[in-house]
Amino acid sequence: MSLVVVRTLGLCTVQDLGRFHHMHEGVPHGGALVPELLVRANRLAGNHDGAAAIEVLGRLVVRATTPMSIATDASRLLRVGDEVEVISEPRRVAYLAVRGGIDCPVILDGRGAFLTAGIGAPLRVNDELETAGDPEFDGEPDDLVDGPITVVPGPDADAFAPDALATLCAAPYRVDPSSNRVGTRLSGQSIARVDYRERSRPLAPGAIAVPRDGQPIVLGPDHPTTGGYPVIAVVAHADLGCFHAIRLGGTVQFSVRR
Amino acid sequence: MPEWVPLGDRAIRFPRPAVPARALVREIRTWPGVVDVVVAHEDVAAYFAGPPHVEAAWIAKLADLHELAEAPREHTIAARYTGEDLDAVATATGLSRDDVIAIHSGATYTVETIGFAPGFAYLTGLDPRLHVPRRAPPRPRVPARSLAIAAQYTAVYPFDSPGGWHLIGCVDTEMFGIHGALLQLGDRVRFKASGP
Numbered sequence: 001m002s003l004v005v006v007r008t009l010g011l012c013t014v015q016d017l018g019r020f021h022h023m024h025e026g027v028p029h030g031g032a033l034v035p036e037l038l039v040r041a042n043r044l045a046g047n048h049d050g051a052a053a054i055e056v057l058g059r060l061v062v063r064a065t066t067p068m069s070i071a072t073d074a075s076r077l078l079r080v081g082d083e084v085e086v087i088s089e090p091r092r093v094a095y096l097a098v099r100g101g102i103d104c105p106v107i108l109d110g111r112g113a114f115l116t117a118g119i120g121a122p123l124r125v126n127d128e129l130e131t132a133g134d135p136e137f138d139g140e141p142d143d144l145v146d147g148p149i150t151v152v153p154g155p156d157a158d159a160f161a162p163d164a165l166a167t168l169c170a171a172p173y174r175v176d177p178s179s180n181r182v183g184t185r186l187s188g189q190s191i192a193r194v195d196y197r198e199r200s201r202p203l204a205p206g207a208i209a210v211p212r213d214g215q216p217i218v219l220g221p222d223h224p225t226t227g228g229y230p231v232i233a234v235v236a237h238a239d240l241g242c243f244h245a246i247r248l249g250g251t252v253q254f255s256v257r258r
Numbered sequence: 259m260p261e262w263v264p265l266g267d268r269a270i271r272f273p274r275p276a277v278p279a280r281a282l283v284r285e286i287r288t289w290p291g292v293v294d295v296v297v298a299h300e301d302v303a304a305y306f307a308g309p310p311h312v313e314a315a316w317i318a319k320l321a322d323l324h325e326l327a328e329a330p331r332e333h334t335i336a337a338r339y340t341g342e343d344l345d346a347v348a349t350a351t352g353l354s355r356d357d358v359i360a361i362h363s364g365a366t367y368t369v370e371t372i373g374f375a376p377g378f379a380y381l382t383g384l385d386p387r388l389h390v391p392r393r394a395p396p397r398p399r400v401p402a403r404s405l406a407i408a409a410q411y412t413a414v415y416p417f418d419s420p421g422g423w424h425l426i427g428c429v430d431t432e433m434f435g436i437h438g439a440l441l442q443l444g445d446r447v448r449f450k451a452s453g454p
Contacts, residue, residue: 020293020294021287021293021294022294022438023294023295023296023305024283024294024295024296024297024372024442024443025372025376025377025438025439025442025443026372026373026374026375026376026377026378026439027376027438027439029294029305105436107436108436108437108438114376116375116376116417117375117376117377117416117417117434118417118434119436152264152266152267154263154264154265155263155264155265155271199299199300200298200299200371200373200374201271201298201299201300201301202265202269202271202296202298202301202302202303202373203296204265204266204268204269204303204305206266207265207266224373224374224375225296225372225373225374226296226298226371226373226374227373227374231265234264234265234266234267234269235266236266236267237266237267237268257267
């Protein structure tokens with residue numbers, strides 16, 4: 001079974017649930033920005049949760065060159081020549097899963113594109129995608145819940161004024177359109193830093209790093225494994241997908257885990 | 259001071275014990291639930307598949323680790339010392355260009371930590387005569403495979419990226435590929451001066 005790319009706008013890449021065991025060599029977990037949506041599409045397509053699918057940040061049109069079963073928010077059968085359009089709005093990202101999963105090489109234990117390291121590439125018009133693997137079904141998809149995004153305080157509380165965490169959670173921040181899979185830039189109330197010796201320290205997906213200008217950056221799946229900006233808090237694992245589902249230009253409200 | 263602090267709800271961070279980095283990685287990956295380890299200059303982070311569970315005794319025991327039995331891998335990388343900051347480094351250090359090249363290519367370096375970018379290895383062992391602070395401001399783009407120095411470190415940029423280090427040369431060797439990083443924690447590295 002295969003698909004051909006007819007049109008792309010924005011960034012469309014193949015992603016799965018990430019690659020593990022390589023952070024010590026500078027390779028982050030990567031994988032889908034919103035794992036919940038990838039899993040949902042895969043389950044609707046009859047795949048296992050971690051099958052490789054297409055992540056769309058923007059718009060994608062593909063055409064079936066063989067009959068196949070696909071899924072986004074719903075599943076659908078395509079005949080030869082049928083086209084399907086996937087638009088990430090009103091979220092930041094959408095997924096197109098194909099029954100069997102997208103066939104692409106496993107590199108460092110993952111199939112996802114990691115553009116920083118030249119692994120994989122953005123999809124382009126006329127790219128052909130083959131499907132692979134034996135489909136299997138895992139269960140019911142998790143749902144994304146609306147509401148405040150929970151954060152775990154620290155670890156660099158000593159880098160910030162005492163009321164900095166309260167400031168972070170006081171009012172919504174805007175998700176800046178310059179955001180990417182490496183990090184999501186936020187604009188809003190400035191987070192006050194105190195004198196702090198910047199040095200390269202371990203990072204994690206969801207870490208909220210604060211440069212000197214006080215405008216936070218939330219690290220995404222393709223984050224550098226170490227960095228110098230202090231981290232005021234880290235988005236709770238369960239809320240990271242919800243955070244990454246917020247469309248560019250949208251707003252996010254944080255709240256501290258009690 | 260607590261032995262460790264949370265780095266979100268899937269990782270912890272604690273001060274780096276003064277033992278070889280690759281022994282740290284190997285040991286910490288035997289802890290239940292650990293999927294990844296990052297060894298930075300002053301800190302270590304352990305990443306878990308679920309909520310972290312760690313006991314203070316496990317961290318305390320890390321201080322007793324010894325170098326692994328396997329000898330570290332050794333690399334000799336050909337370098338062309340033609341970097342655009344070579345003259346500035348010579349001026350800043352009061353050395354000649356040839357001295358800078360001789361000193362840099364005369365040392366054996368060790369991978370102390372990897373971070374900033376995939377496969378970006380911070381190499382220690384730089385002669386103190388070549389210690390110069392980072393550039394301010396950084397360059398928006400440093401070409402892949404640039405050989406650079408900053409403070410007590412030298413490194414090769416694996417990919418095009420922004421960077422604040424002084425560029426003293428370049429290499430032809432691919433620093434990162436489909437099998438991961440060429441230089442791994444604890445590896446020994448020498449640079450051999452080669453023609454332009």
